[in-house]
Amino acid sequence: MSTSGSLPDVLAPRSRAPGLLAVTVVLMVLPVFLPNAFYLDVAIRIAINAVLAITLNLLIGYTGQISLGHAGFVGLGAYGSAILTSRWDIHPGLALVVSAIAAGVLAWVIAGLILRFKGHYLAMATLGLGIIISIVITNETVWTGGPDGMSVGDFVMFGWQPSGERQWYWIFAALLVVTIVLAQNLVDSPAGRALQALHGSEVAARAMGIDTASFKTRVFVLSASYAAIIGSLSAHYLGFITPGIAAFPHSVELVTMVVVGGMASVWGAVFGAVLLSLLPQVLASFEGWETIAFGVILVVTMIFLPRGIVPSLAGLFRRPEG
Amino acid sequence: MLKVSHLSKSFGGVHAIEDVSFEIPRGGVYAVIGPNGAGKTTLFNLITGLYVPSAGSISLAGEEISGISSNILASRGLSRTFQNLQVCMNLSAVENVMVGAHLNLNSSLLAGMIRAPGLRQSDRACRMKAAELLTFVGCKKFVAADASAMPYGALKRLEIARALAMEPKLLLLDEPAAGLNHTETHEIEELIVRLAKSGITVVLVEHDMRLVMSISERILVLDHGKRLAEGTPDEIRINRDVIAAYLGSEVGET
Ligand SMILES: Nc1ncnc2c1ncn2[C@@H]1O[C@H](COP(=O)(O)OP(=O)(O)OP(=O)(O)O)[C@@H](O)[C@H]1O
Numbered sequence: 400m401s402t403s404g405s406l407p408d409v410l411a412p413r414s415r416a417p418g419l420l421a422v423t424v425v426l427m428v429l430p431v432f433l434p435n436a437f438y439l440d441v442a443i444r445i446a447i448n449a450v451l452a453i454t455l456n457l458l459i460g461y462t463g464q465i466s467l468g469h470a471g472f473v474g475l476g477a478y479g480s481a482i483l484t485s486r487w488d489i490h491p492g493l494a495l496v497v498s499a500i501a502a503g504v505l506a507w508v509i510a511g512l513i514l515r516f517k518g519h520y521l522a523m524a525t526l527g528l529g530i531i532i533s534i535v536i537t538n539e540t541v542w543t544g545g546p547d548g549m550s551v552g553d554f555v556m557f558g559w560q561p562s563g564e565r566q567w568y569w570i571f572a573a574l575l576v577v578t579i580v581l582a583q584n585l586v587d588s589p590a591g592r593a594l595q596a597l598h599g600s601e602v603a604a605r606a607m608g609i610d611t612a613s614f615k616t617r618v619f620v621l622s623a624s625y626a627a628i629i630g631s632l633s634a635h636y637l638g639f640i641t642p643g644i645a646a647f648p649h650s651v652e653l654v655t656m657v658v659v660g661g662m663a664s665v666w667g668a669v670f671g672a673v674l675l676s677l678l679p680q681v682l683a684s685f686e687g688w689e690t691i692a693f694g695v696i697l698v699v700t701m702i703f704l705p706r707g708i709v710p711s712l713a714g715l716f717r718r719p720e721g
Numbered sequence: 722m723l724k725v726s727h728l729s730k731s732f733g734g735v736h737a738i739e740d741v742s743f744e745i746p747r748g749g750v751y752a753v754i755g756p757n758g759a760g761k762t763t764l765f766n767l768i769t770g771l772y773v774p775s776a777g778s779i780s781l782a783g784e785e786i787s788g789i790s791s792n793i794l795a796s797r798g799l800s801r802t803f804q805n806l807q808v809c810m811n812l813s814a815v816e817n818v819m820v821g822a823h824l825n826l827n828s829s830l831l832a833g834m835i836r837a838p839g840l841r842q843s844d845r846a847c848r849m850k851a852a853e854l855l856t857f858v859g860c861k862k863f864v865a866a867d868a869s870a871m872p873y874g875a876l877k878r879l880e881i882a883r884a885l886a887m888e889p890k891l892l893l894l895d896e897p898a899a900g901l902n903h904t905e906t907h908e909i910e911e912l913i914v915r916l917a918k919s920g921i922t923v924v925l926v927e928h929d930m931r932l933v934m935s936i937s938e939r940i941l942v943l944d945h946g947k948r949l950a951e952g953t954p955d956e957i958r959i960n961r962d963v964i965a966a967y968l969g970s971e972v973g974e975t
């Protein structure tokens with residue numbers, strides 16, 4: 400059997416270049432069309448949510464492990480950075496790394512405790528964890544400022560101190576593109592296939608030599624640390640954080656983005672983030688209605704497009720096979 | 722190759738396997754037969770580490786393996802297919818087969834994310850190999866298909882291709898011909914013969930007696946979890962206990 404040469408056409412994975420190019424171009428020219436800081440801020444929040452939704456989708460959509468506490472890890476990163484930089488005067492870069500590691504270790508411990516059980520224990524555990532984290536943040540007033548929130552100093556990296564929406568926009572835009580590439584790489588790698596295989600059939604995955612518990616743990620740790628890093632950066636960007644960043648509604652929002660946009664789809668997560676981040680802006684004048692709109696969108700997609708918007712639509716456009 | 726001694730497994734009050742002993746020699750096809758509920762699948766699940774035995778021992782190439790988890794056993798050259806399909810419907814046909822090669826690839830998450838040097842080449846080679854295996858098992862026309870778009874018969878072969886991607890020494894096939902028509906069964910038969918010829922020891926659970934009798938070197942007959950008989954097809958064919966258990970129907974005819 401020869402395994403050299405190039406892949407026949409039917410085997411070549413669909414090219415990712417067009418999508419990546421499109422999103423890069425959009426991100427590059429977008430600032431030109433955004434008249435003021437308000438719109439840049441909206442764009443930044445969309446990018447942040449998109450990155451978080453992608454990392455959450457690795458867990459939920461690809462590996463089939465539901466997390467209802469993703470915002471808890473975001474909050475851990477945000478408050479970790481805020482507290483370490485302001486109370487201990489630790490360098491923001493180091494604070495970010497320390498917070499990410501702390502989130503990863505916490506995720507690793509949780510996974511170790513619950514992965515021996517089967518079923519939806521991760522959903523329960525992360526639900527509990529998220530709630531505990533936000534209660535701690537709310538109650539430890541001395542450290543966190545409690546419900547009133549706390550201010551966060553500037554970020555510094557390699558002597559550069561980003562300030563203003565415009566500079567932060569480029570940071571988060573770059574982060575989004577990098578995250579899309581990393582996630583797509585992972586999905587199309589041996590590790591990514593192992594994650595998807597254990598979702599598809601856990602017994603088959605194990606029979607093929609995949610240490611399923613280890614993979615579940617590792618992807619959970621990965622998504623938790625990644626969320627913490629985004630939390631740290633968001634905190635520095637926002638300059639002021641409140642416990643809401645770690646709270647349950649924020650977690651639900653992120654899960655909704657994944658489910659509506661598309662399970663097991665990187666673009667789906669991005670689309671879901673764009674849609675559900677814009678929604679509150681569009682509905683801002685109808686105070687209180689956005690929650691209902693969220694619910695309606697979630698229910699409607701789950702009924703009519705159960706795989707999420709992007710995968711369902713993609714499926715419609717490529718079915719001509721014989 | 723594989724030695725099973727006094728193996729038992731019970732679920733609550735059900736003795737699915739009771740004091741079963743046998744030995745599978747290296748090479749060739751070894752069949753396990755028995756009426757529905759005899760314990761054949763349970764035996765497979767015990768051998769492949771999905772279940773932990775209640776008693777007894779299993780040794781592979783002289784080493785005790787009972788109680789070792791299935792992913793570790795895979796690295797010792799043990800592979801299998803499933804009676805109730807266990808295909809990953811969220812992956813394409815080729816990707817399913819590539820999963821079978823998991824142990825030969827760099828499966829670090831970080832390496833995957835940054836597409837570490839060498840990963841692209843090894844993955845590409847793995848994809849080619851997977852396509853060849855699909856062709857080998859007779860699924861050439863589904864090489865580019867999503868698993869969820871494939872018919873039942875093709876999925877049965879897909880599972881064989883996936884199991885082969887592991888390059889196993891011992892391959893356990895749980896009813897590979899179930900639900901297949903005449904032609905398909907014949908093709909599977911040829912496939913199994915080719916596998917055995919290539920040096921893989923095949924353990925076959927199958928209800929199709931003609932298939933079992935024509936390709937197996939030895940046969941183990943289970944009934945109600947117990948060993949009823951063991952021997953060559955000719956010995957099994959004339960065994961009174963076996964004929965009685967099958968009420969003289971299938972075995973007697975062929
Ligand atoms: N996980 C389980 N829990 C409880 N009982 C089980 C379990 N697995 C198998 N059994 C029982 O063990 C007995 C043997 O089942 P098994 O599936 O091994 O039979 P089989 O020989 O493969 O039958 P078939 O030809 O129908 O596939 C049956 O009575 C079954 O109900």
Ligand SMILES: [Mg+2]
Nearest residue numbers: 761762763804
């Ligand atoms: Mg069975």
